Amino acid sequence: MSSPSATKHINFKVGANDWNKASANYAANVSKTPMSIPITRLIEMLDSHSSLSSATSILDIGCGPGSVTSQLISSHHATLPTTTQLLATDFSSGMVGVVFQVRASKLNELQQGTEKDTWARVTPLVMDAMNLAPLLDHSISHIIANFVFFMVEDPVKALKETHRVLRPNGVGACSSWSRMQWMESLAIAASRTFPSLNKPTPEMPTVTASWTSCEGVSEQLKAAGFTETHTEYVEAPIVMPDVEQFAHFFLTSGNPAVTWITDVLDEQEVKEVEKQFVQVVKENCEKNDDGAYVLAGTAVIAIGRK
Ligand SMILES: C[S@@+](CC[C@H](N)C(=O)[O-])C[C@H]1O[C@@H](n2cnc3c(N)ncnc32)[C@H](O)[C@@H]1O
Incomplete structure (x- = not known):
């Protein structure tokens, strides 16, 4: 499998408090994120490796506002056994x-039926991916x-914990970013803005290289004990019918993707970066058939079996 073009590596190692700050905005604007394509593929891969019709328990690790759990219920509520437990952590x-x-x-909204019944079996839980106690060994069928x-x-x-709680033959799927053109564009916008503000340009955080390629992610799954691993690249772009609106949402999101810049600027200065971001997009990004600018994104999607 060929690797996509080399890019900068981003690292978002931030604490729970940072994500707490981003949670409301993240939830309200999830449709503006490039998440649904990778999520759809992750769910398909889980189902094809171990049918969701046999799921005893499904664990969504780092669930954020529940996008995976929501999408999985929406597409598979009629397939899941009526006893499947869903944990969103x-x-x-x-x-x-x-x-x-x-x-x-x-x-509240849903009529009686399997979709509503499935939501009733969702348990949201605060839990660190690196310590899944109190979940028991060999207790979860799909992660x-x-x-x-x-x-x-x-x-x-985190991978060892995932492996620990999976039941034998259980399957775990995960994703990471190989390329994010929105981060590349933000870095260019920052490099154009900070000098004129007389502030040192902050260093863009980096992701460990092993998480940016199929080969790297596959090796890590194997090292944690997973077998029958499969990885692939999936294009997950951000399509922007309105670039200015997206730039404003992005720069004010509080998401760790932007706080490395916005934490050291005041509101007016953030507006300057926002303007430059729009400019960079218009200079560098392709437009789709509908005339919307597209920020390229490539995800690494991975699955393994215990
Ligand atoms: C990029 S968001 C993805 C959210 C969600 N999975 C989705 O598809 O929308 C990353 C999420 O991982 C969570 N997270 C980061 N580190 C974590 C950790 N050590 N344990 C549990 N969750 C973590 C963050 O709070 C955040 O909700």
Whole structure:
């Protein structure tokens, strides 16, 4: 499998409090993120490696606002056994709080049926990916961690915990970023803005290289004890019908993707970076058939069996 073009490596090793700050914005704007394509593929891969019709328990690690759990219920509620337990876990209590709210509104809105019944079996829990206690050894049939492991303090520990709690033959799927043109564009925008503000340009954080390639992720899964590993690249772009609107959302999101810049600037200075970001996008990005600018994104999608 050929690797996509080499890019900078980003590292989002940030604490739960940082994600707490981002949780409300993240939840409200999840449709602007490039998440749904990788999530769809992760769910397909889980199902094809071990049918969701046999799932006893599904664990969403680093669930954020519950995007994976929501998408999985939406597409597979009729397939899941009526006894399947769903755990949506994150070390950020803000994110877990969002999942509680989503669950409450689903239970309120949905008519009686398998989708509502499945939401009733979702348990949101604050839990660190590196320590999944109190989950028992060999207790979970399916695990997904979407864009999580590459940003935890000790990814080896997180993968070992994932392996520990999986039942024999259970499957675990995860994803990371190989390329994010939105980060590349932000770095260019920062390099153009900071000198004129008389401030040193902060260094863009980096991701450990092993999380940016199929080969690297596959090796890590194997080292944690997974077998029958499969990895692939998936294109997950951000499509921007309105670049200015996206730039504003992105720069004010509080997401660790931007806080390395926004934490050292005041509101007016952030606006300057925002303007430059729009400019960089217009200079460098392709437009799609609908005339919307597209920021390229390439995810590494991986699965393994215990
Ligand atoms: C990029 S977001 C992805 C959220 C979600 N999986 C999705 O698909 O929308 C990363 C999430 O990982 C969580 N996270 C980061 N480090 C974690 C850790 N050590 N344990 C549990 N969750 C963690 C963050 O709080 C955040 O919600």
